[in-house]
Amino acid sequence: MKKVCYICGTEFKEFGNNPYPIKDKDSGRCCDWCNTHLVVPLRQKIAENTRETEEK
Template sequence: MEEKICCICGKEFEGWGNNPYPLELKGCCCDDCNSSIVIPTRLSYLNEAAKKMKGEK
């Protein structure tokens, strides 16, 4: 399988890669960056949106 470069950490990885949004708009990120950076960021944004919907700060 073709090796790719993670658009977040710059390291080579194998496999399909992951969608790095909202941190990057193009490219793929490795599994490590996806699980340690991208997913927590998405969850943080989701929690902030939920708080706004409830009227919390």
């Protein structure tokens, strides 16, 4: 079965990743490239912002 990345639209063969918070996690899966370059950095950014808010 072909899988298409929900973020970039590229076909991928790997299992896929949860695209949240770029896209709703229930909408589809994303490829490893998008996970590494887009999803993970955004998660880290959100985590940093949450930390800063808690410190104030």
